[in-house]
Amino acid sequence: MSFSLTEAQAADGLAVARHTLELLRTVPEFGDRYADVAAPGTLAELAALPPLAKDDLNTALAHLEPSAAQGATWLFQSGGSTGAPKVGYAPTGFYMAKVFEHWQPLDRDDVFVNAWGAGRMWGAHFLAAGLADLCGCRVIALGSVTREEYPEWLAFLADRKVTAIGGTPSVLRLWFAHARAAGIELPSLRKVLWLGEAWQPQLEEDLAVVAPKARRHGMFGSTETWVVGSNTPDCPADTFHPFPHQLVHVGDDGLLDFTSLDPAMLNPVLRYRTGDAGELTSCPCGRTGPAMRVLGRRDNVVQVRGLGLHVDELLARVEREPGVTRAQVVITEQGGRAQQVEVLVLGALPDPEALRRELLSATFTLSTAFVHDPEHVRVRVVDALIGNDRTGKTAGFVVREAS
Numbered sequence: 001m002s003f004s005l006t007e008a009q010a011a012d013g014l015a016v017a018r019h020t021l022e023l024l025r026t027v028p029e030f031g032d033r034y035a036d037v038a039a040p041g042t043l044a045e046l047a048a049l050p051p052l053a054k055d056d057l058n059t060a061l062a063h064l065e066p067s068a069a070q071g072a073t074w075l076f077q078s079g080g081s082t083g084a085p086k087v088g089y090a091p092t093g094f095y096m097a098k099v100f101e102h103w104q105p106l107d108r109d110d111v112f113v114n115a116w117g118a119g120r121m122w123g124a125h126f127l128a129a130g131l132a133d134l135c136g137c138r139v140i141a142l143g144s145v146t147r148e149e150y151p152e153w154l155a156f157l158a159d160r161k162v163t164a165i166g167g168t169p170s171v172l173r174l175w176f177a178h179a180r181a182a183g184i185e186l187p188s189l190r191k192v193l194w195l196g197e198a199w200q201p202q203l204e205e206d207l208a209v210v211a212p213k214a215r216r217h218g219m220f221g222s223t224e225t226w227v228v229g230s231n232t233p234d235c236p237a238d239t240f241h242p243f244p245h246q247l248v249h250v251g252d253d254g255l256l257d258f259t260s261l262d263p264a265m266l267n268p269v270l271r272y273r274t275g276d277a278g279e280l281t282s283c284p285c286g287r288t289g290p291a292m293r294v295l296g297r298r299d300n301v302v303q304v305r306g307l308g309l310h311v312d313e314l315l316a317r318v319e320r321e322p323g324v325t326r327a328q329v330v331i332t333e334q335g336g337r338a339q340q341v342e343v344l345v346l347g348a349l350p351d352p353e354a355l356r357r358e359l360l361s362a363t364f365t366l367s368t369a370f371v372h373d374p375e376h377v378r379v380r381v382v383d384a385l386i387g388n389d390r391t392g393k394t395a396g397f398v399v400r401e402a403s
């Protein structure tokens with residue numbers, strides 16, 4: 001099983017894939033990459049098309065500049081961690097009507113806290129708002145708050161008897177850890193919506209104390225593909241049921257790629273790879289049809305305060321420095337949040353501070369994530385990098401807990 005849909009289920013939607021292919025053929029930067037490929041009439045022909053990487057999609061969008069058939073065209077952050085934000089497009093509504101047809105985690109009686117950050121061209125807050133609109137629930141559009149504000153907001157949320165909250169798992173961990181620390185309980189909370197990162201099992205521990213009736217409801221997607229699939233509390237946290245307008249394929253290398261079968265899709269998503277590895281499997285929840293199990297990133301993108309840091313790009317930059325033989329990125333976390341990013345350097349580097357300043361200004365993820373505490377991005381010359389005693393390998397990046 002390498003596709004989420006059968007030949008018959010995908011047949012009509014492949015017209016969208018053929019149209020996307022026509023668009024990609026017009027992108028001058030791709031040269032003759034799509035010149036000799038057949039317009040896909042079958043799943044096998046689709047699987048024969050070259051996959052799109054994140055940078056390819058940004059290249060195509062820069063040329064295509066799509067716009068919505070109706071209403072506004074929204075620009076969101078899409079991939080890339082260096083320089084200015086790369087841009088993905090979506091129409092008002094963010095394709096959530098099609099999601100809502102198959103997945104309704106909220107109902108009219110819910111009081112839903114939208115805790116996804118709402119600025120900096122991030123998409124999740126708005127797509128969650130779109131879903132809430134369709135569900136007809138009450139919405140508290142909270143966005144992100146600062147450390148000092150948690151107790152006061154938590155008391156407000158308890159007072160409002162909120163029944164649902166949504167955010168990235170790292171942000172949710174902050175909410176529930178602060179609630180636990182402050183002794184605040186949310187007994188009416190039943191639903192925790194999440195998107196943007198893998199579920200964090202440590203969340204269950206805090207939930208058991210703060211909101212024992214709360215269950216998780218996950219979405220999987222990216223700013224390029226938008227929401228691909230969702231799950232319920234009965235599904236494993238890494239397993240999602242793809243929607244019929246999203247075609248998921250697993251390549252021979254175990255990498256997932258996504259093709260949009262939605263004619264309203266603005267991003268040219270044709271065999272687009274998010275960098276996640278995965279498999280199609282059956283879900284223990286009992287729902288029939290292939291479910292997508294996500295096994296994690298293969299492209300060395302690590303989440304730092306909710307933003308993707310392209311470790312290989314950062315290391316390549318550092319290792320271009322004369323005298324540097326090798327570098328390693330060490331991320332120190334506390335309670336699931338990146339506290340510090342250190343670049344360890346082997347070899348000679350006369351002016352680590354100059355390189356640090358340059359990395360900060362040239363790396364979008366670092367400058368954005370550490371805008372309030374840039375001193376927590378450091379460059380240090382060391383005698384040895386950090387190796388893994390078990391595998392004997394020295395990875396490009398290491399994540400460790402603060403001691």
Ligand SMILES: [Zn+2]
Nearest residue numbers: 235283285287
């Ligand atoms: Zn399931």
